[in-house]
Amino acid sequence: MRAHTTIHDHRTARAAALRSSSGSALIELAVVVLMLVPILLGATEFAMLAYDSIEVSDAARAGAAYGSESTGTASYSPGIKSVAAESANDVSGLVTTPTVFYSCSSTPSTQNTTQPTCGSGDSVLTYIQVTTSATINMPIHIPGLGSYTLNGQAIMRVR
DSSP: OHHHHHHHHHHHHHHHHHHHHHHHHHHHHHHHHHHHHHHHHHHHHHHHHHHHHHHHHHHHHHHHHHHTTOHHHHTOHHHHHHHHHHHTTTSSSOEEEEEEEEEETTEEEEEESSOOOOOTTOOEEEEEEEEEEEEEEEEEEETTEEEEEEEEEEEEEOO
């Protein structure tokens, strides 16, 4: 009889230990989930912000590429703005600012807002600069993190 009681006692003790460990596992899972959710939300917000930043920068590049086709397209602001907006169609509120500037071939780092008089042998170089910006409000609201202003800029020589 004693052997039967001992086996029964071991089974009861094992069942009690299993019930105790399953409760502990549930609590540990809850703690891990509570720590992982903010990390995943932050990673998602960072990825969305990176994507929008690429869109804003690419819009500046697309606008500058359009403007660099000729002196006519360089001075046609509505066309440059339209191309930039089409390039960043996922970003709302994109602000595009095209600027034409000039320099002499001997001093290409000097920027002039009007065509300069260059020395003999020099030619006037025309450039288009397109600056884009957008304020992004993230759909996931994390305390302390609100809206972000993203900027893009591209400079190309006009052909």
